[in-house]
Amino acid sequence: MKVQSIESHAQVEMTLEGVRGVKMRMLIGPDDGAHNFHMRHFEVAPAGNTPHHSHDYEHEVLVLKGTGVVVSDQGERSFEAGDVIFISANERHQIMNRSGEPLEFVCLIPAPRDS
Amino acid sequence: MKVQSIESHAQVEMTLEGVRGVKMRMLIGPDDGAHNFHMRHFEVAPAGNTPHHSHDYEHEVLVLKGTGVVVSDQGERSFEAGDVIFISANERHQIMNRSGEPLEFVCLIPAPRDS
Numbered sequence: 707m708k709v710q711s712i713e714s715h716a717q718v719e720m721t722l723e724g725v726r727g728v729k730m731r732m733l734i735g736p737d738d739g740a741h742n743f744h745m746r747h748f749e750v751a752p753a754g755n756t757p758h759h760s761h762d763y764e765h766e767v768l769v770l771k772g773t774g775v776v777v778s779d780q781g782e783r784s785f786e787a788g789d790v791i792f793i794s795a796n797e798r799h800q801i802m803n804r805s806g807e808p809l810e811f812v813c814l815i816p817a818p819r820d821s
Numbered sequence: 822m823k824v825q826s827i828e829s830h831a832q833v834e835m836t837l838e839g840v841r842g843v844k845m846r847m848l849i850g851p852d853d854g855a856h857n858f859h860m861r862h863f864e865v866a867p868a869g870n871t872p873h874h875s876h877d878y879e880h881e882v883l884v885l886k887g888t889g890v891v892v893s894d895q896g897e898r899s900f901e902a903g904d905v906i907f908i909s910a911n912e913r914h915q916i917m918n919r920s921g922e923p924l925e926f927v928c929l930i931p932a933p934r935d936s
Contacts, residue, residue: 707893707914708907709900712883733905734881740907742931743858745881766849766860768827768883768927778822785824790848792823792855799822812883814929816857 708738712747727754727803733812745814750774750803758800763816765799767791772809775802823853827862842869842918848927860929865889865918873915878931880914882906887924890917 715731731747734740750756750772758777773786778799785791791811793799803809830846846862849855865871865887873892888901893914900906906926908914918924 707891707895707898707909707912708905709891709898710905712903712905715905733883734907738907739909740879740881742879743881743929745883745905745929764855764857766855766858766929768848768860776822776824780822783822783824788827790823790825790827790830790860792849792853794822794854797822814858814860814881 708734715747717749722757724757724759725755727751728756736817741817743814743816745812747812748810750801750809752803752806752808754809755802756800758798760796760798762795764795765791765793766814767793768812770810770812772803772807773805774809774811775804776800777802823849830862832864837872839872839874840870842866843871851932856932858929858931860927862927863925865916865924867918867921867923869924870917871915873913875911875913877910879910880906880908881929882908883927885925885927887918887922888920889924889926890919891915892917 717729717731720728729749734745769787769789775784832844832846835843844864849860884904890899
């Protein structure tokens with residue numbers, strides 16, 4: 707059993723192409739013995755964004771703080787703290803923070819096959 | 822893509838043996854096309870608890886509101902909003918709300934093999 711605050715997890719700046727102002731924490735991952743799916747925490751600075759991309763796995767997102775906009779093949783939707791977002795596998799998507807405050811959410815993905 | 826508030830999801834009283842004062846919402850599940858893992862929301866009333874049980878799959882938990890206690894084979898740990906809890910497969914566990922306020926958390930599990 708692990709019980710640990712979000713803040714006590716190491717936070718790293720994301721350097722993937724197309725990412726701006728995004729920091730990540732691995733909350734539950736391979737080091738915890740999580741072999742099926744992983745929980746990550748993201749903080750997106752004002753004017754920041756995740757990459758506009760697609761991949762063969764889904765996202766399960768819970769918004770913790772702030773507001774944002776998610777763009778997908780289905781158009782643009784705004785969201786706020788307390789919202790749940792599901793993005794299907796292979797759906798092109800991007801999350802943007804157009805507000806003046808930090809945006810925080812957790813995003814869960816299936817464990818990569820090599821983890 | 823789905824974007825929907827936690828509160829807009831149907832909430833049902835849990836009736837499993839050993840459960841007291843627990844309501845559940847399926848936030849992301851089979852109806853959304855989630856085939857790998859599911860996000861559920863739980864609200865535990867004061868003096869309520871989940872069952873003291875074990876199963877062959879893990880729990881990935883994020884605490885949203887309130888405080889609680891989790892008991893496992895490794896002992897008892899208290900937790901609060903903003904904490905992350907990982908319970909391994911086959912680890913016997915129970916979550917209790919000993920406070921006077923509702924406890925809310927999300928708990929993710931691998932998709933049952935028949936979903």
